[in-house]
Amino acid sequence: MLATIFEQTGNPPEVVRLVERDRPKPARGEVLVRMLASPINPSDLLYIQGNYGLKPRLPATPGFEGVGVVEACGGGPLSRWLRGCRVVVLNERTGNWQEYVTVPARRVVPVPNSISDEQAAMFFVNPATALVMVRSVLKVPRGAWLLQNAAASALGQMVIKLGRVYGFRTINVVRRPEAVSTLKALGADAVICETTEDVHAAVTRLTDGQMVRYALDPVGGASGSAIIRCLGEGGHALVYGLLSGEPISVDPRFLITGSKRVEGFWLADWAGHAGLLRLLGLMRQIRKLIERGILDSPLAASYPLSQIEQALRHAMQPGRDGKIILRIGQPG
Numbered sequence: 001m002l003a004t005i006f007e008q009t010g011n012p013p014e015v016v017r018l019v020e021r022d023r024p025k026p027a028r029g030e031v032l033v034r035m036l037a038s039p040i041n042p043s044d045l046l047y048i049q050g051n052y053g054l055k056p057r058l059p060a061t062p063g064f065e066g067v068g069v070v071e072a073c074g075g076g077p078l079s080r081w082l083r084g085c086r087v088v089v090l091n092e093r094t095g096n097w098q099e100y101v102t103v104p105a106r107r108v109v110p111v112p113n114s115i116s117d118e119q120a121a122m123f124f125v126n127p128a129t130a131l132v133m134v135r136s137v138l139k140v141p142r143g144a145w146l147l148q149n150a151a152a153s154a155l156g157q158m159v160i161k162l163g164r165v166y167g168f169r170t171i172n173v174v175r176r177p178e179a180v181s182t183l184k185a186l187g188a189d190a191v192i193c194e195t196t197e198d199v200h201a202a203v204t205r206l207t208d209g210q211m212v213r214y215a216l217d218p219v220g221g222a223s224g225s226a227i228i229r230c231l232g233e234g235g236h237a238l239v240y241g242l243l244s245g246e247p248i249s250v251d252p253r254f255l256i257t258g259s260k261r262v263e264g265f266w267l268a269d270w271a272g273h274a275g276l277l278r279l280l281g282l283m284r285q286i287r288k289l290i291e292r293g294i295l296d297s298p299l300a301a302s303y304p305l306s307q308i309e310q311a312l313r314h315a316m317q318p319g320r321d322g323k324i325i326l327r328i329g330q331p332g
Contacts, residue, residue: 001022001098003099004305005061006059011049013316016309017308018308025072025102028074031104032071032074032102033101035067035099036066036086036328036330038097039297040323045316046242063326064091064095065090065096066091066121067086067087068101073105074102082105087108089107090108099328122297126155126295127158132265133240135166138216143167144214145168148171148217148227149216150241151191152182153218154297159216163189164187169189169190171203171212172188173193174192200226210232211235212230216238219241221246221247229250234259238264298321302326303324303325304327311326
């Protein structure tokens with residue numbers, strides 16, 4: 001079979017390559033999945049660069065999520081029941097950017113035919129992160145302001161649409177002026193372009209000086225620091241990424257006054273403590289919201305696995321509109 005690997009961390013288009021290897025065999029409790037598609041997420045790029053929370057065991061194959069068809073099982077009641085199902089594959093262990101993978105049966109979830117292969121491939125990481133952060137961790141109430149950075153990203157756009165569904169208001173920070181009209185058309189209550197406006201001054205104006213109680217930042221650095229400085233009394237910010245590669249800087253006196261909180265969020269950690277029943281309930285919520293067009297992901301382009309270098313270069317382009325998908329196999 002064909003698989004992508006990297007033997008050292010570094011610039012993804014330069015270190016990832018395509019190789020041939022033997023098809024794996026599932027152990028008891030595992031399933032063999034013929035992969036159909038997998039997205040290129042920021043977490044995949046950070047993993048290849050060696051900057052993700054989970055460090056690769058080299059040589060490693062990237063691809064934390066994707067969709068495929070269960071073709072064989074290694075034994076056990078759950079794995080036998082899954083045979084022949086089209087499933088979402090959550091795979092932080094062996095990577096999905098290859099034609100076949102073996103994963104524990106509990107790490108795959110059947111998806112209905114109403115969801116396309118492309119949307120099923122992107123079923124978990126962004127939708128679950130957005131939904132869990134705003135509904136389970138921050139618990140943003142109806143009418144409250146939520147401030148978010150990198151709002152033009154696929155996940156940022158999901159947060160905007162979740163605000164329309166659950167009744168909270170969003171203040172959205174972007175870098176590109178052309179993103180302002182796009183997000184307003186999507187339903188954003190306010191959009192701030194940080195390259196032309198002062199974020200703190202704009203948030204002060206929008207909230208009549210009250211600032212915000214809820215904030216999301218995947219950027220870090222000076223941009224993320226500006227987001228946190230917009231927290232009001234009792235404010236709670238989640239940091240869920242490090243796109244800038246730079247640390248956040250905050251005066252401790254600012255956090256102490258008004259009992260503000262800055263907390264890290266990593267979906268893998270949350271899922272590891274959630275329990276099976278809670279995860280299944282989350283999956284049902286996500287499926288319904290994808291079918292309603294709330295948690296669907298825009299698609300910029302798709303590439304066959306043989307064009308992995310071109311796909312990675314496209315995924316790393318700034319201002320890209322939508323996700324890059326790897327087409328790994330064909331339904332059948």
